[in-house]
Amino acid sequence: MDDTALARWEVQLRKGALELAVLMAMRSRDRYGLEFVEALRRLAGIDLPEGTIYPLLIRLIKDGWAQAYWSQPTQTDPPRKFYRVTPAGEAAIAAMLGRWRRLDAAMETLAGKDPFE
Amino acid sequence: MDDTALARWEVQLRKGALELAVLMAMRSRDRYGLEFVEALRRLAGIDLPEGTIYPLLIRLIKDGWAQAYWSQPTQTDPPRKFYRVTPAGEAAIAAMLGRWRRLDAAMETLAGKDPFE
DNA sequence: CATTCTATCTTGTAATGCAAGATAGAATGC
DNA sequence: GCATTCTATCTTGCATTACAAGATAGAATG
Numbered sequence: 001m002d003d004t005a006l007a008r009w010e011v012q013l014r015k016g017a018l019e020l021a022v023l024m025a026m027r028s029r030d031r032y033g034l035e036f037v038e039a040l041r042r043l044a045g046i047d048l049p050e051g052t053i054y055p056l057l058i059r060l061i062k063d064g065w066a067q068a069y070w071s072q073p074t075q076t077d078p079p080r081k082f083y084r085v086t087p088a089g090e091a092a093i094a095a096m097l098g099r100w101r102r103l104d105a106a107m108e109t110l111a112g113k114d115p116f117e
Numbered sequence: 118m119d120d121t122a123l124a125r126w127e128v129q130l131r132k133g134a135l136e137l138a139v140l141m142a143m144r145s146r147d148r149y150g151l152e153f154v155e156a157l158r159r160l161a162g163i164d165l166p167e168g169t170i171y172p173l174l175i176r177l178i179k180d181g182w183a184q185a186y187w188s189q190p191t192q193t194d195p196p197r198k199f200y201r202v203t204p205a206g207e208a209a210i211a212a213m214l215g216r217w218r219r220l221d222a223a224m225e226t227l228a229g230k231d232p233f234e
Numbered sequence: 235c236a237t238t239c240t241a242t243c244t245t246g247t248a249a250t251g252c253a254a255g256a257t258a259g260a261a262t263g264c
Numbered sequence: 265g266c267a268t269t270c271t272a273t274c275t276t277g278c279a280t281t282a283c284a285a286g287a288t289a290g291a292a293t294g
Contacts, residue, residue: 005180006212009133015250016130024227044223051252063122095123104221106161110141132281168283
């Protein structure tokens with residue numbers, strides 16, 4: 001039971017899924033980089049490091065699914081780069097969620113114990 | 118709504134998931150390379166090309182999750198390379214399925230419309 | 235004997251997650 | 265002052281995977 005193989009697999013499993021997760025976390029309200037890390041861990045138990053979140057956010061912008069803007073610094077908060085979902089992003093969420101659920105249904109079908117042909 | 122971006126995303130989504138799907142399809146009975154392609158499409162609607170299945174099967178063996186053997190040719194069938202799940206593979210299926218479901222639960226939590234913090 | 239079909243395998247490309255490190259401003263401690 | 269720590273953003277390099285495209289080979293068909 002090689003544990004590293006399983007860990008390696010989990011890294012692959014997260015590919016694609018993280019993008020959808022971040023987009024959905026962005027939907028409830030605008031957030032900034034590290035806030036996604038905190039929010040995803042708190043809301044969904046997803047632990048994602050900084051080396052993942054920033055390139056991912058850049059990608060979302062490049063695909064037109066998110067927009068970014070800098071916040072004005074206040075007495076308590078430094079300037080932060082916030083991200084907002086675009087209409088195209090909303091459409092992407094709907095499409096991706098559909099694909100996700102289809103894949104999940106496929107997995108559960110295969111996981112069923114009933115002897116299938 | 119850039120369709121290529123979505124297609125690119127779906128390729129990423131399948132990473133990891135395909136390995137689990139193939140392992141589960143192997144659990145019901147031993148199969149050979151192209152048979153997985155046919156079985157996954159028929160049973161789960163998953164369409165996977167040859168360029169994916171063979172490297173994937175080699176990987177399963179390298180991780181100790183599957184074993185391979187050549188079948189004897191008969192009058193109707195050519196010699197084919199069959200794959201069988203190992204006990205370690207069974208354990209891996211259980212572990213991976215658990216991770217999959219945990220990730221799915223996280224996605225559904227994020228997909229929930231209820232206004233969360 | 236060329237073609238087609240099944241079956242396996244290889245090569246090269248594109249994409250992503252992430253560890254590790256770089257940068258920078260603000261606050262804290264000595 | 266000066267070093268340290270904390271938050272926050274971003275970059276670089278590595279490992280891994282999906283897959284299109286092509287290579288190989290035996291058997292059957294025309």
